[in-house]
Amino acid sequence: MLTQLYIENIAVIEKARIEFGAGFNVLTGETGAGKSIVIDSINAVLGERTSRELIRTGADHALVSAVFELKDGSAVQKLEESGYSVEEDGTLILQREISSDGKSSCRINARPATVSALKGIGSMLINIHGQHESYGLLSPELHIAYLDSMGLPEALLKRYREAFHSMQNMKASLDSSKMDQSQKARQIDLLTYQINELESANLHPGEQEDLNRQKNLYRNSERVAQAISQAKTALSGDEETAGAVSAVSDAADALNTAENYLPELHGLAERLQAISYDLEDCSDEMRNFSSLLEYDPSELDEIEARLDLIYRLSLKYGGSVDEMLEYLEKCRQELNAIQLSDENAEKFRKEYQKYRLQAESLATELSEWRAGAADLFTQKVKEELRFLNMPNVLFEIRREQVPMNETGCDRIEFYLSTNAGEPAKPIAKVASGGELSRIMLAIKTVLAGRDDIGTLIFDEVDTGVSGSAAQKVGLKLREVSGNRQVICVTHLAQIAALADTHFLIRKQVRNQRTFTQVDRLDREGRRQELARIMGGEQITPLMLQNAEEMLRMAQNDSSGS
Incomplete structure (x- = not known):
């Protein structure tokens, strides 16, 4: 169960610490006091979607922390599967901080966690029935989920869905394999033509780039040859100049002569001699490069023709040679599939029939289970509705x-x-708003024992309810709280009087800023609050007397139960 909730900088709540008790907890307060903010905070710490707009004006972050007491159950198992664990004393702390830049950080027992991990664990800890959830009853497509919550075997539903999805996949494969003979012949002719055209082109990866480089070289061969000739002249010289090779060699010889008188020149002379050898090698290599520029003009024509072929093919089969080769492989596979389509169709037909029979059999099992569950669900819901002041109700599941x-x-x-x-x-x-609220409460009561979630939260479940019906709603909430914690936001004194723990949420204005605080009420505080709920701001002695009577009767009902 939820034992403590700490809220910081959420909307008009600057700081609030709520110590929830076991059993039946209620939250009351004037409209707009901040009751919904408490629910929003709980949703946030449970990993639900939130917004930085929730942060109090002027603050750069908001924080919500929730402390739970856990016993062995699905929540503990889920926690361990996620790589976390409860403390030795059975406590679990969830924390979520929201920054003004929209980012949030989460922690589970002080360890970093993701929002999805928080949500996965939070769903096992608290079930929140919002004030608008009752209207989900107006959508028939949601009704099956309520019935299945009576304990539909998960393994059965999982096996059915596996068979159903396999059946769908086989049906799609079977449909794609079906093709009339004339359509098949046309497709085979088209694929055969495309494959032949691409195969006859004998394309190679990287070929287009190599051809473009070769074409570019041949087209600029005169410029390249002139540059090489200039470089060779600079190195080897011509009729007028000696060239760099000769000049460096002469410098080396001169230093060799001077070395006889200055031995320290030996190293420099050797370096110059080595440079002259390197320059001679460079000059020789240039002759080799010159030979690359010798080509038959017909070669350039062949290159341009090849590039033109590749370009024309690229317009039909892909922008590059690699893409065209991929398309070729795809065509081969598609042609092979069509040629084997009759054989594949028979295989898909058998597989489809197998999975369809499996799915039908499992669907029948699901229907049989729902038929039995519907009788029990109907009976129990009608019992709850009769208790909730709907004595003549007729509830059916069709x-x-x-x-x-x-x-x-x-x-x-x-x-x-x-x-x-x-x-x-x-x-x-046929159902009014108040009737929807009671029907949903009846359904929640029936389903309450079907899981081990420790806390149920009802946000204004009393919408549209008054008088003796409100009293019955309160009694039902207290009954549910007998085996789990119930937290209820209410506007009705009849419900608030039945609580084990009562919190008052109220706003105050200080220094032109609004602050919301949450106070746990003692007996006198509860009497004052019940009188306010019944009569407004002007509290009379008679209202206080009525409030006292309600508390006394609630206490007697509790003692009697």
């Missing part, structure tokens, strides 16, 4: 067989009649 889909072959829809003698109709057509 099942319709539909083509197989992700959930099987069932369409589930809830039908309702709230007046004796009236036939049941789809919930969307």
Whole structure:
């Protein structure tokens, strides 16, 4: 269960620490006091989507921290699967910090974590029933999820989905393999022509780049030859100049002579001699490069013709030789597949039939399970609704067989009649807002024992409810809190009076800034708050007396239970 929630710089809450108790906790306060901010903060620390707009004006970050007490269960297992663990005393701390730049950092028991890890674990700790969730009952496509929550075997659903997806894949392969003979012949002719055209071109990777380099060299051969000739003259000389090779060699000879009188010149003389040898090598290599410039003009014509062929092919099969070779391989594979299509079609047909029979058999098992679960679910929901002041309610689950889909072959829809003698109709057509709230509470109560989530949060589940119905809603919430923690945001005194722990959320203005604080109320504080809820700001002695009576009766009900 959630034992402590710390909020810092969330909207109008500068700092707040809420120490929740076991059993039934309620949060009350005037509209706009900040009750929804507490729920938003819990959503944030559970890894739900949030926004930097949530950060209090003037602050550069916001922080939410939640402390849980855990026993062995799915939450602990999920935690260990994610690489985390609870403390020795069974506590778990989730923390999320949101920065003004939109980034957030998360921690699980002081260790860094991702938002997805936080969300995965958070979903096993708290179930939040928002004030708008009841309207999900107006969407029939969501009803099957409520029925399946009665304990649909996950292994059965997993096996069905595997068979269903395999059936879909085989159906797609079978459809693609089906082609009439004339279409097949046309496709074979086209692929054969394309393959022959590409194969006859005898393309090679990198060929286009090599040809362009060769063409560029031949077209500029005179310029290159002139440059090489100039370099050779500079090195070897001509009729008028000796050249660099001769000049460096003469310098080396001169130093060799001087070396007899200045031995220190020996190293320099050797270096000059080595340079003259290198220059001679360079001059010889230039002769080799000159031979590369000798070509038959017809060679250039052949290169340009080859490049033209590659260009024309590229317009049809790809921008580069590599892309054309890839296209060629694709054509070969496609042609092979078509030629083997009859054989493949028969294989796909057998596989499709196998998976279809498997999926149909498993879908039938799912339907049989839902038929049994529907009877039990209907009975229990009607019992809960009668307790919640809907004595003449007629609640039905209608099942319709539909083509197989992700959930099987069932369409589930809830039908309702709230007046004796009236036939049941789809919930969307007959249920009011208050009735939706009670129906959802009844469903949540029925499903409450189907998981080991330790905390249920109801955000204004009393919408559209008043009078004795509100009293029954409060009693049902307290009943649910008998085996798990319940936190409820409410506007009704009848519900608040039944709480084990009561928190008041209120706003204050100091130095032209708004601050929200959360206080845990004692007996007198609860009496004052119940009187305010019933009568507004002007609290009379009679209102206080009525509030005291409500608390006393709630305490007696609790003692009696």
